[in-house]
Amino acid sequence: MTDPVFVVHGVANRDLDGFTAAVEALQSATGLSMEPVYWGDLGAEDRFLTAALPARHTASVSVTGLDSTLRDSASDTFLPLHLLADQPSTADQMTVFDAALRDELETDSDDTLRDGHSAALNPDEILDWVAEEWPETRCLSRTDSSALLAETGRALARALLEADTEKDAAYGYEGLRDEPSDEPGRLRELVRRRLRDLDRVAGAAVSAVAGRVNHAVRTRFGPGTTRFLGDVLVYQRHRDTIHARVRACVDKVDPELGRSPERPVRVVAHSLGGVIAVDMATAHEPLWTERLVTFGSQSAFFHVCDPRGGQLLPYSGHAPVRLPASLGRWTNLWEPLDMLAFAASQVFQLDDGSSPVDLPVPHAASTGLWTHSAYWDLPDVAAAIAAAMKDASIASEP
Incomplete structure (x- = not known):
């Protein structure tokens, strides 16, 4: 059999069925076998976030x-x-x-x-x-x-x-x-x-x-940005629990996957899911990752603000941080209007001396201004994932 590509979602995802459907669509678009990794039920309580958002008051005047x-x-x-x-x-x-x-x-x-x-x-x-x-x-x-x-x-x-x-x-x-x-x-x-x-x-x-x-910024961007912050806060406090969920999803396919350089995994991750994937791949007991594709993600931003720990040294500003061998190749996709997407190539360097590949994907007018959740449906994203994962299939023991 061929090991699947594990897909980790990002922030504000509370719909397991919707996420599973999105992964199935991405699987069809890329031609790759994919396995959804869902952790949204462990995220922030977001039912009442709008109660904290300032409202626009419109007065009727003569x-x-x-x-x-x-x-x-x-x-x-x-x-x-x-x-x-x-x-x-x-x-x-x-x-x-x-x-x-x-x-x-x-x-x-x-x-x-x-x-x-x-x-x-x-x-x-x-x-x-x-x-x-x-x-x-x-x-x-x-x-x-x-x-x-x-x-x-x-x-x-x-x-x-x-x-x-x-x-x-x-x-x-x-x-x-x-x-x-x-x-x-x-x-x-x-x-x-x-x-x-x-x-x-x-x-x-x-x-x-x-x-x-x-008003548009508050109603359109406000909830998405606030849910992002909510999940980030929860992840910072409950990182081990969320990592354990990812590890459990991998173990369901094969307990040996990701535990050694001989059996690395391939991962596709959106938003905070990309931070989770990088954190796990660079931990002291890493999830060995041969290929990683992130889109709309923030690992570099988080690391320069607050070093992530694990095997990573703090960013000095003079040279990129060397990534361990447990993270093989990394393609980082970003959309020009996505305010929550960050570049990785100036902050990090792969173990072989090369840089992560920062690859912009074209903006589609149909996505509007809030583009952080639009990656899943963009053909360019599917094409980039397929290209990054080609020739990386790992055959496991039957």
Whole structure:
């Protein structure tokens, strides 16, 4: 007979039947005989984790209330831009804004419907006023989005061009030339007000998007990340119990498997299952492992943060940690958007002097943003597992 490849699941797996079905599908995709290793019933109690997650509170406000919020709490409304990006260069911002505003005014100069309004608008003067007002904007002065800056420049130009200056005594263009020394010019005041209006609109849009992203992160990523942390905590405290479960699953196939270099096992492991597999392969009494494939796993991350022990020395930062001969070859797969996947090749070195193979798998748009659980269904993962395990079949005694 041919010894199977043992498949160890990762965090937050509480469905034995579902895990077994996933292994059967992976077996069909790879053409390899596979044996599921289930330990989910030993993991964290996760039924009530959502009780500890902050909820998004949505208040219903009137138009007047919304306007008051934007005016009185603007520092909170626009905080996401301040946190997510470095303060951009005002000169760079003005370059984009300037070009867009001038382009809009020049385009209008040939528009006969405007009755020559653009001729009364001096771009240099308008941009001087914008520069004076710019530091007072809460959203626009913090953005490095060329698209937002350009659209704001165009929108300001359109607002000035479309102002009914003949009927609007407060904002007539003629007030510009004869402004009293103690009052701002009427056109200058129009620029200031329209810029502030556009700043509030941009800020409200950013705030709405940020709120939805915040909610999506908490509801989509929060539970998965929290369950990950829960299982990590349980594994750290009950490592021996979980290792014993893995050992028992191997023993059901053959008690001699993994106990010597003559009868090593082959292992495929996801997430924390990869940490379990590496810990067992490098323990003082190791699970001898000829081939290991991990995906979305964290062994290197855990080891640099808190040395794993066993036969492993701490990571010094100067050279990779030498792995014992009990871990033969290691292929480590990671998906670009998986925040819980880490590289292994810079932290570890195999006993023969080579490095573990860090292999990215392409992101599939159908998996969305939470990709930590998506590996099982990716054809590239199945292909990588099959390639890593080829020519590694160990024939056992009948």
